[in-house]
Amino acid sequence: MLGAYLPILVMFLIAVFIAAFVIIVSSLLGPRRSTVRKLAPYESGMEPIGPAIRRIPVKFYVVAMLFIVFDIEVVFFYPYALVFRDLAGPGLVAMGVFFLVLVVGFVYEWKKGALKWE
Amino acid sequence: MSWADILILVVQCFVITLAVTTGFAYLTLFERRVLARLQNRVGPNRAGPGGFLQPAADAVKLFFKEDIVPAMADKPVYLLAPAMAVIPALIIWAVIPFGCLNIANWDYRACFSASGEGLRNILQIADINVGVLYILAVTSIGVYGITLAGWASNNKYSMLGGIRSSAQLISYELALGCAVLSVVMTYGTLSTREIVYLQGWSNGGIWGIVPQLLGFVLFMIASTAEVVRAPFDLVEAEQELAGGYNTEYGSMKFALFFMAEYIKLIAVSAIAVTFFFGGWRFPGLETLGRGMTELAGPVVGSIVMGIVSLGSFLLKVVIFLFISVWVRASWPRLRYDRLMDLGWKWLLPLGLLNILYTAVVYVLVPSQRLAAFVLLGLGLITLAIAGSFSSAPRPVDNVTYVKEVVRSSTGREERDHELRESAKGI
Helix, strand or coil, X not given: XXXXXXXXXXXXXXXXXXXXXXXXXXXXXXCCCCCHHHHCCCCCCCCCCCCCCCCCCHHHHHHHHHHHHHHHHHHHHHHHHHHHHHHHHHHHHHHHHHHHHHHHHHHHHHHHCCCCCC | CCHHHHHHHHHHHHHHHHHHHHHHHHHHHHHHHHHHHHCCCCCCCCCCHXXXXXXXXXXXXXXXXXXXXXXXXXXXXXHHHHHHHXXXXXXXXXXXXXXXXXXXXXXXXXXXCCCCCCCCECCCCCCCCCHHHHHHHHHHHXXXXXXXXXXXXXXXXXXXXXXXXXHHHHHHHHHHHHHHHHHHHHHCCCCHHXXXXXXXXXXXXXXXXXXCHHHHHHHHHHHHHHCCCCCCCHHHCHHHHCCHHHCCCCHHHHHHHHHHHHHHHHHHHHHHHHXXXXXXXXXXXXXXXHHHHHHHHHHHHXXXXXXXXXXXXXXXXXXXXHHHHHHHHHCCCCCHHHHHHHHHHHHHHHHHHHHHHHHHHHHHCCCHHHHHHHXXXXXXXXXXXXXXXXXXXXXXXXXXXHHHHHHHCCCHHHHHHHHHHHHHHC
């Protein structure tokens, strides 16, 4: 059973090897003539003002939260997607109720303005 | 599993990785040449015949560039991020069937069997039973590389690029998940090999584009956004972010991001071909395999079928890549709020609607082929309705309006006032 996943492991190891090889070789081949100004964060030629990692607008967090809710709901659909032909009518009704809950939540968040981006 | 099998496996993985990387190198050349043609330029044509050696020249140049780590950067994460971007892009390829060359007993017929009994297909690395789930999982890991690169560089442009990208990718992942879900419903399997099998006309199937036209459109838009490709390349909007998350990266570390992006582009094209255009299959392939087997024996028959199926797959992928370049040359970049609106207010509801259509039609209509055409009709109607609703005001109209105001007004003060008023409306 797990044998089917062995090729993926091999592929992963080769990908890791290639990534590591490229990073290491390019650091060996390239010249190193660094200066203080060259190593400073790029800010279109200005002296950098303040730290780069600062507070970010809350709407990005809102997007992340909504994503988690919806992604999990979509994931719940996957088992159903594989067997929905066998479940036929009753399965359709059951998933329809779940779907309705999902849509109500979506409409609520839309009306509440969570999707507004200004 | 014997040592010979493992050796074949390692060689197979290595060859495919190298092929994909070479494919990336030549995709950059292809893109530059095609873009140049579309913009009435010539494009790179000096290195080698027709610019054939340009990718090699670029690679050598990048290898010999100075490799710096900015003083403010978080060094381990900064070095790890390019690897985290490129590894998922490469390992997606493990489950995509490029063709069918059966080396177990050189019997081409195993390629066309539902169970895949007696099939040892050398043109697909791993035939796992959750292939689609694997594709979804691996494509979502790619966002980490970009986000971490933005964070670790400790640069304002990179940080903004990183945050933008994570918000964009997770928004479009929902639409992508919905589109892929309806594909899974259509075939009733998560195995990529079975998905290709089920699209054969000879065994009662049909190409996925017919039942999933709506799904295909959603998949194409969402996957273009997912691989941050024009017109959704806000992550690296050069004009406003000076390159975005990869501002502080140079030499091959920059190239790794570039490589990840292009390999993912090829991968989503390959996935689109597998889901919607029959993968390596095309009508008449089975007849060809039978004919060649009768004519020249099973080994030659299998090999010919392997090569032809690989060729048909690659041809379809190249058509998709050309369309992607064409789109890049044709459409300007979206504004960020429009991007989020498109993802959440258009693609996600349409994706949910498509799931509903698929479930209801396949449960109610007994014949698979009839259901496919019913879904095609529903998809067309939905697309037409959605298209008629989505008439955003065009910037061109505003410009014309301003010009008219300027032309119609006589006095300078009056004209200035009107201009100011009209500018408020824009």
